Amino acid sequence: MPARTYRAAVIGLGRMGSTFDDEIRQGGQFFMPYCHAPTYVAAPQTELVAGADPHAEQGAIFAERWGLEERQIYADYREMLEAERPDFVSMCTTARLRASIMIDAINAGVKAIWAEKPFTLSLDEADEVIELAARKGVAIAVNCSRRYNVFFTEARRMVDEGELGEILQITAYTRCTLSANGSHAIDTMRYLAGGDVEWVFGEMESDEKAAGDEDLMGNGYMAFDNGVRGFLRGTPTGAAQWEFDLIGTEGRVRSLAQGMETQYYRWVPGGPRGRNLPARAPFPLPTTIPSMGPAVIEDLVQCIDTGAPPRCSDQDGRKALEIAIAMRESHRQGGCRIDLPLPDRSLRLLSSETANDSVPARIRRLSGQ
């Protein structure tokens, strides 16, 4: 058993920081523990030492649930950083404050940050955090969780080892606002395609929405540098629920129904003219199925030890945001392709989670908001 060498703290003691796992009753998309506090408690490398939240009741619930003393809970995360000197810090607040908290945490000397998505609201903010983290050698993982899900990591392994042949197409049906859960969808497309996006075309749900900064739904076409083409439908998807379809010359992997089913197709002889048919073969599972939260911790520990970037890095978080913004720009400009990177770094998307964030989501749910 490894020593619990790293001190971990959570900032933002609500749903993702503490209780998200309670909602999930079936595996597939998530394997438990998944969210931050239960992961720090379960992972052999970390010890949960503190939490910070401006809302006292959130702190009290957190302390009781995860066995912390009252003095380990702080109203001000800056005081917590100074008093506890954590090695790991999780960013589970509203996205509104994420950039400034990350900057404070880096300056306070943490070794690793595990940040909720979206990474930041604006490209400027993302640039600043990434520059500072690189300078100070802090590993930042963004919780685009499918990079830590065994079905997706296995699909990517098949890509890397050539089992799917040359990758041609990635299609996503993922009803979402483009910053909040769109960051999951876009990041997963990049991860599976194994390439980077050179340009995009986008159609937003309405001209009014596209004109503003609020988070919004939309569809997009993406051109990757390795020749792959992507299509994302973020507007309502009906009977196609959170689905990814990765198509190569030799094989194909589809993740359906929020990850609850994964299909693998490969060629077999047959067909109307004997030119072969794609047949469904069992999806090759690895011999152990890791829990997702501990997989993030393992990744970050390795980053601290080796200096390698996390599997879902701050750069990945910035790219997901930049692609979402570029899709909106495409619509704003009357429907035209937009090249990446975007020169205007002041562009931003107010992730839908920031609405009403002056009150904890738990309270809003209780009061039926």
Next chain:
Amino acid sequence: MPGKVFRAAVIGLGRMGSTFDDEITRGGQFFMPYCHGPTYVASPHTDLVAGADPHAEQGEIFADRWGLERGQIYADYREMLEAERPDFVSLCTTARHRAAIMIDAINAGVKAIWAEKPFTLSLAEADEVLELGTRKGVAIAVNCSRRYNVFFNQARRMVDEGELGEILQITAYTQCNLSHNGSHAIDAMRYLVGGDVEWVFGEMESDEKAAGEEDLMGNGYLAFDNGARGFIRGTHTGAAPWEFDLIGTEGRVRNLAQGMETQYYRWVPGGLRNQGLPARAPFPLPTHIPSSGLSVIEDLVDCIETGRQPRCSGQDGRKALEIAIAMRESHRQGGRRVDLPLADRSLRILSSEILSDAVPARVRRMQSK
């Protein structure tokens, strides 16, 4: 984190005792660690303290692999039992000696036995071991591993919670000798159906085979006490390799291709006369996927603490053997149904693994190359 750590020893230091996991490159049927040595090393509940094998080279390989001193390896398992006083003992020898070793281990005061299958060769041996084990309060788990596989556990949960309605039929396509891997097949049928077999009909591969005591292939029809009916094809299965098909009034679960794929069907409206159609829904995975071996240990620890029977108990092992023997009796009697339990306890099947068991299987494999 676990409290007491149990001392564990392995008797028979070959494939199942030590190296089986090396053969497995894909998950589904097994999740690692699966076999005995690596499981005791990985489990937080156990320390691997000793091994016993009459073949010195087997002992040396085992010691190197699992980090034991030469003093912890014994040629005679009786000496090992006396000197090391293990709490857990694994029986991974040829089935020829399993009953005798289990009796010695029980008399030596072990708390739990994890036995490979088949449980014994004859029914009389099984009776004796179970009687003694019960009297001494020893928990005996037989490694019919599907009871510790997450897909089978979920299917059984669906049965127990009524999600499949009333269970009608279990069909197994499992090419195997009826004692050797047939013990897996028959046990998995009993487990999925959640009932016990009252009578059987069987057809063996030939009259000659059926007349003898050597392990053999055959097919059978099983009548369960809860009304379910079973069909097992243990003769050649062609394009249906190791498949279980569990059919209820409300749902159906099929486990295909040696466990690599599991399908779930339930009713939707439609059909020729609008009487409903079975539709394939994603199979509900649990939120955490345990390793197979570690699940056995968890189960046995709980049995030691509570006195209950293991998920795959000695009784289950005896029943699998008794059903296989009854199927052969059915053939021997010219094709008659045979009621259980069997009156003649001297009946036995010489499990195919005991052929040439004077030489370790590893050495036989090397010699045949």
Next chain:
Amino acid sequence: MYRAAVIGLGRMGSTFDDEIQQGGTIFLPYCHAPSYVASPHTELVAGADLHAEQGAIFAERWGLSAQHIYSSYRDMLAAERPDFVSICTTARHRAAIMKDAIEAGVKAIWAEKPITLSLAEADDVIDLGARNGVAIAVNCSRRYSPFLSEARRMAQQGELGELLQITAYTECYISHNGSHAIDTMRYLVDGDVNWVFGEMESDEEAAGDEDLRGNGYLAFDNGVRGYIRAMSTGTAPWEFDLIGTEGRVRSLANGTDTQYYRWVPGGLRDEGLPARAPFPLPLSIQGTGLSVIADLVNAVETGSDPHCSAEDGRKALEIAIALRESHRRGGRRVDLPVDDRSLRILSVEIGGDTVPARVRRLRQEPVVA
């Protein structure tokens, strides 16, 4: 009984069905001569082709005497006065032949796709056909597929809920087989395209008039959005995916598999899961060509439009041209209808069309698609 003649006595006119070994997209008889021979509504009375050897083969195969084979289709039209005429020549001459046939007084034209090369030609033919009351069917055969017709029935009767998305993976040149792909998308969503975005395989190809590959995003007037990938599709050959709020139909592997999904209870948070139900087959399936003839007979007798009308043929061409225009304009959305009617795509089949394709195949020259 209607008198039927075929112009262009090669692959589509005569022998295509010989290549097909399995049903799905196509049921036989499918191509023109065998359909006229098999249909109870028609009698095959004549054929016309510039190449004498083509005529000789055709006469022998379909039991016509030599005097009913003409080298000039104008002579044939004047001498035979056919009611039905099939246009199976290279697309280069299709518009001119259709106009001659209309003026010669035929009742119905069964034209191969694409309908014409330029929009102006299509406008011309449609205008003349309407004025003379001639029924024109373009052989976009998927409108006559029992599976896709059933999918469209389900959509029209609300069984799929509100339609949201149509995705096509159809490796093809966008005029040649793209006319199939685009027409099928329009057919399934039962809507018309308002605007498109397109990416062609290269700037050079997009700049010319030759047939080409590309991808596109289609905005339909009923709110549906479409995505077509006509660049290489690897393991997703000829697939249509129609997604509604209540159900989904996928036609896979060039029509050899059709899947239907509808909601069942379940899911990560019990919000429902799409499950695969058997696709509802129609009560009878007839040869595709026979369906075309029955449709045209109905159009002749009632004045209704054929299932795949000349108008549908023109729309498929116009959408393909608009996709190319989008690329030509640097990646901008292009509204329909397209103003410049001189725009055209030289369907890939006209390459090398001075020599019959059969002869080219004999010489082992490459023949595209």
